[in-house]
Amino acid sequence: MASPSHCSCSSRLAHQRCLVFFLGFLTQMLVVTSDTNSQDAAALNALATLWKDTPSNWRSSDPCGDNWVGIECNNESRVTSISLSSLGLKGTLTGDIQYLTELQALDLSYNKGLTGGLPSSIGSLSKLVNLILVGCSFSGKIPYEIGSLSLLTFLSLNSNSFTGSIPSSIGNLSNLYWLDLADNKLSGTIPVSPGLDSLTHTKHFHFGMNQLSGIIPSKIFSSNMQLIHVLFDNNNLSGSIPPTLGLVKTLEVLRLDMNSLTGPVPSHLNNLTKVAELHLANNQLMGPLPNLTGMSALSFVDMSNNSFDESDVPSWFSTLPSLTSLCTSNLNHIRYLEYSRIGGQIPPAIFNYSPLQTVKLKGNRFNGSLDVSAIENSQLELIDLQDNNISSIVLGGGYSKKLILVGNPACDQHNDLAYCKIPQLSAPSYSTPQNCVPVACASDQNLSPNCTCAYPYTGTLYFRSPSYSDLQNTTYYHILERELKASFLNEVPVDSVSLNNSFVNSFDNLEMNLQVFPSGKTSFSEVDVSRLGFILSNQTFKPTSIFGPFYFIGQAYPAAHEIAMSKKSNHLPVIIGAAAGAAALALVLIGCAAFVITQRTKVKRTAERRQASGSWNFTKGSSSSSSIPQLxxxxxxxxxxxxxxxxxxxxxxxxxxxxxxxxxxxxxxxxxxxxxxxxxxxxxxxxxxxxxxxxxxxxxxxxxxxxxxxxxxxxxxxxxxxxYVPNGTLKESLSGKSGVRLDWKRRLRVVLGAARGLAYLHELASPPIVHRDIKPSNILLDENLNAKVSDFGLSKPLGDKKKGHVSTQVKGTMGYLDPEYYMTQQLTEKSDVYSFGVLLLELITAKKPIEHGRYVVREVRLTMDKSKDLYGLHELIDPALGLGNRLGGFEKFVELAMKCVEESGIDRPTMGEVVKEIENIMQLAGMNPNADSASNSMSYAGASRSPVRHPYSNESFDYSGTEPSSRLEPK
Incomplete structure (x- = not known):
C-alpha cells in the first residue's frame, strides 16, 4: 500500500492538513480488504473527516467498493469522478484533492455550505476535464495554477464569491469549451496576451455580474474564434466596443449592457449575421443610431438608455419589416430606441411585421399621427410609446390590445381613454397547472402537477438572454416543462416538473422557480439528487433556442439524507460490532488530532485579537494579569x-x-x-x-x-x-413587525433624527466618520420614537479632512451602497448620503431597496411625474401612509431623496444640508422640527404589541469576505 509520505508534515502551515490526511490513511489501513486504491481512499476519507453532512454511506473507508454516493471509479479502483450536487455539504476544499490523480470530473455545485478558497494544488489534477462549482460559497482569488489543467473543457465557477482578477493562465486552457465566471466579485481588467484571446476553441465567455473594469481589448476577438456567447453585462467596463467583434462570425448572443461603454456602435457588427440577441442598453454609447439591417437573425435587440445623437427616424427603419422578412429574421421585440432621442413619424408598416410581440419606444421625440388602424399582426401584445410628442391617433378597427400613450399631446385632453392611462399590473406570473383534483399533503410536502404528494427537488432557473418577450404566453413554459422532464428521465425517474414565479430580474435575466417531483415515491434518493444537479450544472439539459443560455442554482435536498440515515440506523448493531476495534484506535487518533488542532486554533485566535486591538491603550489591572482596553x-x-x-x-x-x-x-x-x-x-x-x-x-x-x-x-x-432601545428598528416598524405604527409626521421626525446623527459624524466628529452601513435596520427607535443610528462595525474615519476621502475595500449592504464608491473604492461622506437617500425612498414605499428584481431608486425615477399630484407615485407609496390624508411636504421629500441618490457624489447634498431641508419639509407638514420627541403621537397598530426583535446584529456585507448577499443593481 502507498505511504502517506506524499504529505510533507515538516511544514508548519501544512501540519493540520497532514494530520487529517494521516487519519484518513490510517483508517484505510484498518480495512483488511479494500477495493479502492489506498491513496485515493486516504484522500476521500480525509475530505469526509473535514466535511459535514456528507452522504449517508460515507461511513466506510472503501469508497469504490462500497459505492459511495457521488463517487465513480474505473476498473483499477481509481476515483475518476466526484459529483455531489445539492447534498448540503459544509466545509472547505483542501489540498487533499490533489492526491486523486485520476480525477476527471469534480462537481460540487449548489452546496452553499462549502466555503473558503480553491487550493492552488488543484492544478495538479492533470486529467481533470470538468470543474463545476456553481452556486457554492467559495471565495478568494481563482488560483493561477488552474491554467495547468490542460485537458479542461468545462470550467464553471459562477455564482460564488471569488475576488481578484481573472488569472491570465486561463489562456493556457486550449481545450476549453465552456468558461463561466459570472456572478462573482471579480475585478480588474480582461486579460489578453496571455489571456482570453488564446481560447480559440471556447464557445462560451460568461463574465456578467462582476466588477470588471477597463476596456474590452480589441485583441480579445479574432476571426478564428468559435464563440457563440459573449456575456460581459453588469460590470464596470469602459471605452468603446471593439470593432474586432465583427470578426467572430459564429456569435449568437452578445450582452454588453449595464456597463459604461462609450463611443459609436461599430458598423462591423453588421457582419454578425448569426446574432439573435443583442444587448447594449444602459451604457454611454454615442454617435448616430446604428444601422442593424445586416444582422438578419436578430430576434431581440435592446439599445435603450444610451446617448445617441438626436435624429429623425432613419430611412432604414421604415423598411425594416420588409427587409428583415426578406432575410427570414425572427425579430419579435423592438426596444432599442427607448430614451434614444429619435424623432419623426412612426411608419405604420412596422406594426404588421408578423413575429413582432412588443414595441417599446418610450422617452423619444416621435411626433405626428400614430396609425394603428391596419394592424393585422395577432402576436403584437404591446405598443408602448409613453413620453413622446404624438399629437393624434388613428385607431380604426385594427389594434385592440395594449397601447400606452401616456405623456403624449394626444392624451392632453383625453385622460379618460384607455390608452391614456397606465395599465393595471399584468396578470400573475405563470404557474404549472394541476391536471387533477388537488389533495391535501403533509405540511412539509408539496403537491405535484399530477396531484401526488412528495418532496420536490427545487431551485431557480436563470435564462440570460431569452429571445421572446411575452411572459404570459403559456406555450413557451409548456415547451420548457416537456424539455426538462425529458432530460431528467434519461437519468432519474421523474413524475413531473413545475415552473412558477417567472419575471425579469434586475440583471435582465428571466428568472423562474423549478420543482422536480419523484415518480413512484415521495422522495428522491441521494444518488437521484446528485444526478439531477449534474444535469443542470453540467449543461446536459439543452433548452430550445428561444430560452438562450441559462444557469441554475439548486437548493439543498435534506429529505434524501434523512431517509437514507433512517434506513441506515436499522443496521446499526451490526455496524457497531464490526467496527468496535477500529473505532477504539480511531478515537485515540482523533483525540490527538483534535488536541493539536484546538491548540493551534487558540494560538491563532489569540494572535488575531492582539493584533486587532493593538491601537487600544492597554493597562494592567491590579487584580488580573490580563490587559484590557481603557477607553x-x-x-x-x-x-x-x-x-x-x-x-x-x-x-x-x-x-x-x-x-x-x-x-x-x-x-x-x-x-x-x-x-x-x-x-x-x-x-x-x-x-x-x-x-x-x-x-x-x-x-x-x-x-x-x-x-x-x-x-x-x-x-x-x-x-x-x-x-436598551425598546421600540426596535425602523425596518421593523415599516414592515409592521414591531407593532409601532408610523404615520407621515412620525416618519419625518425619525429621519430628521437619523440625519442629525449622521451630520454630527460627518461635520462635528474629528476626524470625520463615514458610517458605511446606513439602512432602516440600523436605525433604532427609543421609547419616544427618537432615532438612534447604530451598528458602527464598518464605520471609517476619513483622517485628513482636506483630503476628503479614503481609498478602502468596498463594504456595505447591497441596495443601499453608493455606486460611485462601489466602482472607485473612494469613500467620502457622500456615500452615506446616497444610502440615506435610499432609506428615504424606503420610508415612503415600505419596499426593500431591491425587491422582486426591482430597484426602488430606478422605480421611483422612472415613475415620478412632477406635473401630477404626489408626483404620480400613488402605486409606489406605502398604503399605511393613507393616501386620503394630506402628506405635507411630500413632493419636497421625494426631491430631496432623488438628490441624495444622484450618480455623482458631487451632485448630492451634504448631511447638514439634508437636515435643513427635512426641517423645512416638517414646517410644510405643520410640524415643529425642534420638538423633543414623538411621544405624544406614538401609537401601535393593535391593542397588543408583538414582541420586538432587537436589531443589534450585523447584516452588512464585506466585499472582501465570503458572506453572500444581494447584488447592487446598476443604475
Missing part, C-alpha cells in the same frame, strides 16, 4: 458580569440574533436596562469590526447615536453592551 466613556465588563446581568444568557432574555451572534436583554446592578450583543464563534463580524465599534462609540456622543455602555474582552469573548 473613555466605555466600561469594561468581566465575562462573569455579563453572565450575571443576562441570567447566564437565558433563552428568556434573548431578543435578537444575526450573523454576528445573539442579543440578550440584561439588567446591570444599578438597574439600567442594556442590550448585550455576544459574538458567536465564526461570526461574520471580525475582531477589527469589534475594535472599530468600541473605539468610535467611546469617543462620539450624540442623542441620535446609540450609546455604548461598555464591552467585554474577557475569556476569548467579544461582547458589546448598549443602552
Amino acid at each position: 473613555k466613556g466605555a466600561r469594561h465588563f468581566s465575562f462573569n458580569d455579563i453572565k450575571k446581568c443576562t441570567n447566564n444568557f437565558s433563552e428568556a432574555n434573548e431578543i435578537g440574533d444575526g450573523g454576528y451572534g445573539k442579543v440578550y436583554k440584561g439588567v446591570l446592578n444599578n438597574g439600567q436596562l442594556v442590550a448585550v450583543k455576544r459574538a458567536q464563534e465564526g461570526s461574520t463580524q471580525g475582531v477589527l469590526e469589534f475594535n472599530t465599534e468600541v473605539e468610535l462609540l467611546s469617543r462620539v456622543h450624540h442623542k441620535n447615536l446609540v450609546s455604548l455602555v461598555g464591552f467585554c474582552f474577557d475569556q476569548d469573548e467579544q461582547i458589546l453592551v448598549y443602552d
